[in-house]
Amino acid sequence: MLRRRTKGTSGGQSSQRSDVKSKSNQRSNCSVAIAPSIALALLLTARLTSAHFNIIHDCDEVFNYWEPLHYLIYGYGLQTWEYSAEFALRSWWYLLLHAAIGSPAAWLFGNEQGKIAIFYIIRAALAAASTLTEWWLYKAVSARYDASISNIFLFFIVVSSGMFAASAALLPSSYTMYALTAAAAAVIAGKHSYVIFSAVIGVIWGWCVAGIAFLPYALWILTTARLLPAIGTLLTALVATLVPLVVADKVFYGNWKASLYNFLVYNVSGGGQSALYGVESPSYYLRNGFNQLQFILPLSLILPLVGMLSWVAKGINTRSVSTTKKKAQRRSLDLNLCIAVSPLFLWLAAITALPHKEERFLFVVYPLACLAAAATLDAAAKVVAKVLPWRHVGRTIASLGIVAVVCVTALLSVSRTVALISHYGAPMSIYRALPALSGGGSTAGGDSRPTSTINVCVGAEWHRFPSSFFLPGPTYRIQFIKSGFDGLLPRAFDDTQGGTRAAPRQLNDQNKREPENYLESADTCDYAVTLRDGSNVWLDGGVLGSENDWEVIATKPFLDAGRSPPFTRAFYIPRLSPSKNKWLSYELLKKKKQEQK
Template identity: 40%
Template sequence: TTRQRRRQSWDEQPSSTAPTSSYNKHDKPSDGGSGGGGVRVQWGMVVFALGFFRYMSVKSNIIHDCDETFNYWEPLHYLLYNSGFQTWEYSSQYALRSYLYIIFHALVGVPASWLFGDDKVKVFYAVRLFLGILSVVADAFLVVALSRKYGKRIASYTLMMLCLTSGCYLASTSFLPSTFSMYAMSLATALALLEKPAWAVAIAASGVIIGWPFSVLAFVPVTLFSLRRNLKRAFLSGAIISVSLLALSVLVDHYYYKRWTSSVLNLLLYNVLGGGESHLYGVEGPLFYVHNAFNNFNFAFVLALLFPATLLVQAVRRKFVPELLIFISPIYIWLAFMSLQPHKEERFLYPIYPLICVAASAFIESLPDFFHDKYVRNDRSLIVLAAKFVRPVILSLIISISYSRTFSLIHGYSAPLEIYKHLDYHEDAGVGSTLCVGSEWHRFPSSFFVPDYVAQVRWIDDGFRGLLPLPFNSTLGGTSAAPVYFNNKNKASEEQYLRDLESC
């Protein structure tokens, strides 16, 4: 008789008609005890790592976009100190910007202003620290959720990229609605992975309404996934949060603009239905975001784009389809949609930054699966071992390039923040002084860096013919003012430049 080998558990293949459950870390074969699927990352380690690098970002990050200064730091400064610059978007005639987002940060800014008094620079960094804490919480949930679902390795890779890639390091402490949407994307994805669909939809709705309304497209996949998991609870959660936040936004806008309006609706109407003229503020080619994302993530972005190709491998497909593929799909949806828009800015990609880290980490983690012999339980062939060795090499390359870019940006462009701090040592200029700024107006770091002895900051005509911000005018109503010198055509106003240069 012929002696037959005893059937092993891994020989049994499910039939095509048998139901298959979603992949989790316990389904992953052993990887030789090198930190594979059966071990979780610890909350303490994740929070410490993220906290350390977010604190470094708080202290060292520059202001990358003048919109951050004039559309967010300046209105916050006005609410705290009754002085600051107003842009045309904050004119009550247009009311395109939500004060709900501003007062959310004023919850930290107000007590910080009480605590630090006249030291406005410390208030600035207190608000930034709040941004860093939000980032730590959201990203920590994402890393832990990945660990519980897919194992320690992919979670660890994601953690390192969230901490050290230039994009995440710099965006995490920027005072921008798209940054808030980025936090929401991390947290909503984490909650969906943790099988909390109602919470995932609620956070997604918050990211869109409090943060950036246009990011709604990026949240569609995680929202649909959550609705499919628990339609009733997820729908009710999303509906209640959406209606509540929209109502609160309208009330807040009414309080500040002194008329019934919705800044969320106004922004959508201006850019979508109203024939918005965002092209007046710059037009870029279709590859702008590809170039920009590569600058901020280098080869991690390339690997994130290539991730769908890994699904051709059955072992990878079994791990990551459908859940992870759904969660990272906003990378491709958002990139394609935004690349079609004529007006492009770096911050518009912020909502998908965490997902780029996840997709790149999944690609790196799956490298050995390309060469693994499916008939061998623990394949230790030379090519598989080489693929495992390459994983930390690739990760190290990504982090090294990212560190170089981050250091270069901070070293090369931090001068405005540092120079304006020195104004504190020039009180001999006298109380009531006028600080004049010329062609570097777009590098103005905000009124938080202007000491109290300076009565006003004014622009000097350097030939720029676009519309510049002007101070909030309390005599016209402050936040409720609709000054005649503002327009939505980006045309310079006669009042925006100081004519008496002797007063500088």
């Protein structure tokens, strides 16, 4: 009895020592995953920082989303031809989702200076949505794979300048990015219904063209899920998303035109001419992607190659590994991870084939690029550790390599983010310098025009107008003046003509200039925003007239990209960028009173 107890005790101690040794080996081979609560705090901090400091990168965000949203909340704003009832390409349901946040906040903050608060509150809500989907993806990766993959992924997605730009943008491409990120997390976690709902929401409520990116997930569901439950989930998701979208279009456009269908016809079936708005070379997304993601993009794109090398390296490593240790180790790279990041490659190929290219098109797959890059870096480090003859030397070199790549990427990402804010942040600052009014308002020029409207005019810089949320009061209106731009400008929603149900004759789908959408002179302008070029001349001087008629009330430096060195204009280098770059002056002008002329 005593011997059996001793034997059992000895066996138990041996087993415990074996478990401890196994765990010790596991800790030596794998880093410790960052706690989910800390990951959430890091992500939320990064996204709220973006919501507060990020510039508006694309005039499409302003005129197709912020301006119609401003109209929903305050009753006035600008529209593009896509919102004409004749074409009905844009979904009002997408805007209503954001108005549900902005309208109650507007009641609280008012319609004067409080409008800018609404802008940032909506941005903060977008930042929160991005945070939650990224956090879900981090938790899914952390639960299934080596901690080094999840940690590198978290670091990349937190510091990425591309994510800084995309996460809080009011764009369907960003909305679809949230959905694709959530779907990727569900793929890794093996939750089919979540993948289906995320995909349908991203395609129907976000950007339907990006449905291409979800195709690998559809194939995964077809091959791994039970067919009938999957079809039932799909039908439920389609009904839940399509019904409110179609009803909203009926209410706002006045008929049963489905914006989703119209958008697909225009962009996919050949009915539209997106090339009217510019074409780019096939290398556009590689160049732009490197600017925004730095080494994250090339690392993500070589994942298939590094993955194959990793499998080969496993054969080279002939050292025996105990069954217990094999079970204890987490995965490095498997089919689920490959499926989760596969939309990156399909989507990049699809948008590269299109003649019209925009930076925002790439937003959709930014989080997946960060995940693929993390998997590449982890797999490459393991290959190095296995093929070198000295195991400990290999691990040290691999670890140092990871640290070096991560640190360089962080420096470039922060440098890029600071460059975008400091080089191109002038427009948002200039419009905030407009004076708030108390009372009904009067014209800045002091003349006798019987109107309370205050016109803020902009010409060549129309595309950098940050939206009517930056006009401090209901009496301010943005007006376009004649400039060198020969395309179609937006125009104001007109309630007297039917508002959202109107089909203004001044809007067309050919990007042809309409003279009724701008002023020929600056006679009725009270304020003006313009850019003083390298020759110290206003870009809109021909329309604004003599400088003696205007008082400069605010100026901000603005990068002259054409005359600045490529590297210092793309990335901020302390001391070097301010001195090497060339600068223009972004100016807010106030018309002088008649007696002062």
